[in-house]
Amino acid sequence: MDGAQRRQAIVAALRAEGSLTGRELADRFQVSRQVIVQDIALLRAEGAPLLSTPRGYAWWEPPKGVxxxxxxxxxxxxxxxxxxxxxxxxxxxxxxxxxxxxxxxxxxxxxxxxxxxxxxxxxxxxxxxxxxxxxxxxxxxxxxxxxxxxxxxxxxxxxxxxxxxxxxxxxxxxxxx
The missing domain is CATH 3.30.1340.20 (3H domain)
Incomplete structure (x- = not known):
């Protein structure tokens, strides 16, 4: 799996599962936590609505009326x-x-x-x-x-x-x- 595929998989995982820690993502994709930090930075730079929360990274789009x-x-x-x-x-x-x-x-x-x-x-x-x-x-x-x-x-x-x-x-x- 190359970096672009991994980032797509990270987005899919966060959308489906909610918050996941950097360590959980690193273990899942068999890379270092630092690679995940870099992937998250790249996704954010592309405009992905990713948050760092006390429970890990999360995909978040505000609901209507917020x-x-x-x-x-x-x-x-x-x-x-x-x-x-x-x-x-x-x-x-x-x-x-x-x-x-x-x-x-x-x-x-x-x-x-x-x-x-x-x-x-x-x-x-x-x-x-x-x-x-x-x-x-x-x-x-x-x-x-x-x-x-x-x-x-x-x-x-x-x-x-x-x-x-x-x-x-x-x-x-x-x-x-």
Whole structure:
């Protein structure tokens, strides 16, 4: 199987099976994980809607009626606060696409999350607990943005949930120079 055939097979597998890890794909196609990483990069460059999720690579095309919004939040780094925030979002029915912080030197720094379910939040929190990395929001005193996707109703529910937690940053609270 050449590279083009393997990439077609990767797309077929992801469309049929959902998320698969790089290791699972490497084992299936008898190549290294690095070859799979390169294949995914090539597929993305061709416009394939591939996501990296906590559960592996996934093929994802937004359903009709899905919109994006950016929700500004601010809170401390306590794991339970992070869990409440992310759980409130997925429980409202949105996908937490990413987290973005605005760094004074580097500009926008983002991290892909793609959290859709309580299980995704649990996996994210388990990785955070491992302690090998810190939250991006630690660079900005807890201020960060989440890009979310969902129906207009789900996004409104997510805003309400964050507001109830007291972590939604309102426009009137944003300081302008």
């Amino acid at each position: 919109i994006r919004a950016v929700l500004p939040v601010v809170h401390g780094p306590e794991p339970e606060t992070v869990r409440r925030e992310l759980s409130a979002l997925v429980d409202a029915g949105v996908t937490v696409v990413d987290v973005v912080v605005q760094h004074p030197l580097y500009g926008d720094l983002s991290g892909v999350l793609n959290l859709r379910t309580p299980a995704d939040v649990d996996l994210f929190m388990a990785r955070l607990a491992e302690g090998r990395a810190t939250l991006l929001s630690s660079l900005t005193g807890g201020l960060h943005l989440h890009t979310v996707e969902g129906s207009p109703q789900a996004i409104a529910a997510a805003r309400t949930a964050l507001d109830r937690l007291g972590i939604l940053l309102r426009e009137t609270e944003i300081r302008r120079p």
